[in-house]
Amino acid sequence: MPVDTEKTKTESIKVGILEVQGAFLEHKNALLKAKEILQLKCPLEIYEVRQASHVNSSLDGMIIPGGESTTMSLFLKRNNMVEPMRQWIEDKNHVTWGTCAGMIILAKQNENQKKGGQPMVRVILIAYV
Numbered sequence: 001m002p003v004d005t006e007k008t009k010t011e012s013i014k015v016g017i018l019e020v021q022g023a024f025l026e027h028k029n030a031l032l033k034a035k036e037i038l039q040l041k042c043p044l045e046i047y048e049v050r051q052a053s054h055v056n057s058s059l060d061g062m063i064i065p066g067g068e069s070t071t072m073s074l075f076l077k078r079n080n081m082v083e084p085m086r087q088w089i090e091d092k093n094h095v096t097w098g099t100c101a102g103m104i105i106l107a108k109q110n111e112n113q114k115k116g117g118q119p120m121v122r123v124i125l126i127a128y129v
Contacts (some may be wrong), residue, residue, distance in 0.1 A: 012043035015061045020075045021046040022101060023069025031063075055084045059094065066100030073105050 015031060017024045028046050035044045049055060049062065062085075064072075089096045089106070098106040106118050 012045050013040070013061070014045045014047065014059050015063065016047045016054060016059045017063045017077065018048040018065065018072070018102070019050055020071070020072050023066040023099070024048075024063075024065050027063045027099075051079055052081045055081065055088045056082050057088075057091075059088070060097040061087070061097065064096065064098040064102030066102060069101035069104040072101055073101045076105070080110055 017027050031044060033045060047054065047059065055062070073082075076085065088094055096106065098104075
């Protein structure tokens with residue numbers, strides 16, 4: 001099932017993966033497999049995101065994988081990445097995908113969070129029934 005869009009014909013798709021811990025290698029492999037299955041003709045460029053300077057406007061998308069959300073969010077805070085990620089994600093030209101801990105980090109609010117707990121990017125309202 002080939003995908004036919006202007007992006008696939010003219011320029012590469014650039015995706016950053018937060019590589020702090022968790023399943024970042026599995027996400028990279030899944031992207032490469034999806035490119036093959038969808039028969040995308042454009043190049044797919046995958047970048048590691050490990051510091052604030054890696055979060056930049058050249059990326060089309062970003063994946064925040066699963067892992068341990070407290071460890072990941074403390075890493076983001078200690079490396080001054082929370083605000084650059086929030087600004088990047090809020091830009092409507094960018095796509096963000098969070099899985100498991102990644103969704104926790106993206107959540108606007110968390111219940112039962114420990115005191116002084118996790119710094120969150122706080123961009124997505126997640127509701128459950």
